[in-house]
Amino acid sequence: MKKYKIAVIAGDGIGPEVINEGIRVLKHVSELDGGFEFEFTQFPWGCEYYLNTGKMMPDDAIETLKKYDAIYLGAVGAPGVPDHISLWDLLLKIRHEFDQYVNVRPVKLLNGAPCPLKDKSPADIDMVVIRENSEGEYAGVGEWQNKGQPDELVLQTGVFSRKGTERIIRYAFELAKKDNKTVTSISKGNALNYSMVFWDGVFAEVAKEYPDVKTASYLVDAAAMFFVKDPARFQVVVTSNLFGDIITDLGAAISGGMGLAAGANLNPERKFPSMFEPIHGSAPDIAGKQIANPLASIWSASQMLDFFGYENWGARLIDAIEELLTEGETLTPDLGGNSSTSELGNAIIEILDRQEANF
Ligand code: NAD
Ligand code: IPM
Ligand code: MN
Numbered sequence: 001m002k003k004y005k006i007a008v009i010a011g012d013g014i015g016p017e018v019i020n021e022g023i024r025v026l027k028h029v030s031e032l033d034g035g036f037e038f039e040f041t042q043f044p045w046g047c048e049y050y051l052n053t054g055k056m057m058p059d060d061a062i063e064t065l066k067k068y069d070a071i072y073l074g075a076v077g078a079p080g081v082p083d084h085i086s087l088w089d090l091l092l093k094i095r096h097e098f099d100q101y102v103n104v105r106p107v108k109l110l111n112g113a114p115c116p117l118k119d120k121s122p123a124d125i126d127m128v129v130i131r132e133n134s135e136g137e138y139a140g141v142g143e144w145q146n147k148g149q150p151d152e153l154v155l156q157t158g159v160f161s162r163k164g165t166e167r168i169i170r171y172a173f174e175l176a177k178k179d180n181k182t183v184t185s186i187s188k189g190n191a192l193n194y195s196m197v198f199w200d201g202v203f204a205e206v207a208k209e210y211p212d213v214k215t216a217s218y219l220v221d222a223a224a225m226f227f228v229k230d231p232a233r234f235q236v237v238v239t240s241n242l243f244g245d246i247i248t249d250l251g252a253a254i255s256g257g258m259g260l261a262a263g264a265n266l267n268p269e270r271k272f273p274s275m276f277e278p279i280h281g282s283a284p285d286i287a288g289k290q291i292a293n294p295l296a297s298i299w300s301a302s303q304m305l306d307f308f309g310y311e312n313w314g315a316r317l318i319d320a321i322e323e324l325l326t327e328g329e330t331l332t333p334d335l336g337g338n339s340s341t342s343e344l345g346n347a348i349i350e351i352l353d354r355q356e357a358n359f
Contacts, residue, residue: 002036004308007068007273009090011046013282014292014341015074021294021345022072022301028349029305029313032356036310041068047078047086056089062097070304071275074297075282088140095133096140098272100265101164102171103131103244104303105279107231107251110260110318112325114335117228117254125255127234130175131244132168133265135159136195138241160195160240165202171268172238173210181235182214183207186223186243199240224250248279256325258283259293259334262300264307274307276300290340293332295321298348320351 008023010016023040030037043064045057056076058064065071076091077083094100109115109125117125139159146152169185176183185203189196200217207215216233218226220243226233227250239247252261258280265275278296286292302317324330330347331337339347 004036004038004069005067006038006040006304007065007071008040008042009045009071009073009076010042011074011076011090011282012048012078012086013075013284013287014280015046015076015282017074017287017290017292017341018278018294018297019072019074021341021348022297024345025298025317025348025352026301026304028352029317032352033310033313036308040072045090046076047081050081050086050089056086057093062093065094065098065273068273070273070307072301072304073275073277075278075280077282077284079284092138092140094275095265098265098267098275099134099269100267100272100275101132101134101168102264102266102268103129103133104264104266105129105131105244105248105251106262106299107234107248107255109255110322110325112322112328113256113260115254115256117231120231120254124232127231127237127251128175129237129239129244129248129251130168130172131239131248132164132241133244134241135161135164136241158192158195158240160198162202165199166206169203169206169238170209172236173206173213176213176236177210179236182216183210183236183238184216184218184223184234186218186220186237186239186247188220188243190219195240203238220247223247227251227254252279257293257334258296259332260295260299260321262296262303264300264303266307276304276307290342291333292341293334294341294344295324298345316352316355317348320348320355323351324348 010019026038050056077086107127109122137158141157143155172183187196187199189200252258261279263279267274302314306314324347330339
């Protein structure tokens with residue numbers, strides 16, 4: 001039987017609560033299928049580990065993780081540890097070291113999910129944001145001069161390489177070509193006169209290789225406006241690291257909230273493990289109460305199944321989430337209900353069983 005070794009970094013805050021449900025669901029899927037299994041190994045890395053050891057992960061963490069088929073991550077960040085340390089030494093380090101340059105973030109309004117936009121239905125909100133995940137504004141290049149002095153100065157430099165820019169844009173075009181979708185680039189060439197002028201140029205060049213794919217290009221401020229006013233105009237969206245970060249929280253807001261937004265950090269060449277996670281953070285405001293919504297984690301488990309080639313199971317998990325939302329009986333407070341995190345996990349498992357019985 002095919003076995004997948006999954007490294008689990010549940011992390012901080014609600015991370016362990018939501019990731020537990022994802023693990024239960026993945027185990028259940030493998031039992032229903034019978035043709036593959038998962039072996040989960042938990043790594044206790046994160047802010048508590050940092051407070052005990054002075055490190056977010058051990059020095060050999062990257063070597064250790066290399067042996068796994070995928071990483072399943074909860075969330076990182078806790079009051080008491082500076083965010084730039086906790087995130088740079090764990091989440092961003094893994095994305096960078098494993099060259100997970102594609103961040104796939106679906107923005108899809110499922111039937112039954114709450115939508116704050118007037119007159120918008122699932123047909124209007126069905127896109128996928130392809131976020132550059134390895135460089136750009138997140139390159140970590142900069143300088144801090146004369147700290148605390150009147151002439152203090154900081155530089156945070158965006159790094160846009162030809163290789164990095166081309167490969168993410170090409171990934172978006174390949175996806176659009178396969179699914180017969182349009183590609184929209186989101187940039188900011190009017191103000192960012194080096195990086196985004198370059199980005200727009202590369203987008204135009206790559207577009208020429210795909211004459212059958214329809215394209216659009218928006219400035220990020222206008223794109224943010226259209227996400228709210230007319231989200232139907234977006235199908236495959238490609239954008240830089242920081243714009244992708246911001247625009248996908250907006251995407252979450254219009255498609256059911258942070259509790260429903262998933263992301264896959266992919267190394268498409270499969271030279272290194274890819275990482276699957278909800279896009280939300282550790283939500284310290286609700287941590288430890290068993291009220292966090294685990295559906296984003298479960299959705300990212302569906303992305304993992306897709307990545308391993310079990311697209312049928314990936315789709316069935318999304319169907320199960322949709323069924324849970326339309327039934328409307330087992331919902332966490334963010335979705336207007338009063339069920340617990342694990343009650344949602346149970347409900348998804350029951351729906352999968354019911355689907356199975358109907359096959
Ligand atoms: P957040 O996503 O943790 O929370 C924003 C709001 O959304 C909060 O009100 C929270 O309660 C709510 N929320 C988030 N996920 C939810 C869920 N599954 N169910 C119900 N409600 C949910 O963002 P933040 O408050 O800006 O950040 C908190 C910490 O998490 C910070 O340390 C930040 O750096 C970190 N962070 C980590 C990741 C990650 O590990 N991938 C992502 C974003 C933020
Ligand atoms: C995300 C998060 C991270 C990011 C943070 C925690 C560094 O917000 O995955 O969306 O900005 O990429
Ligand atoms: Mn984010």
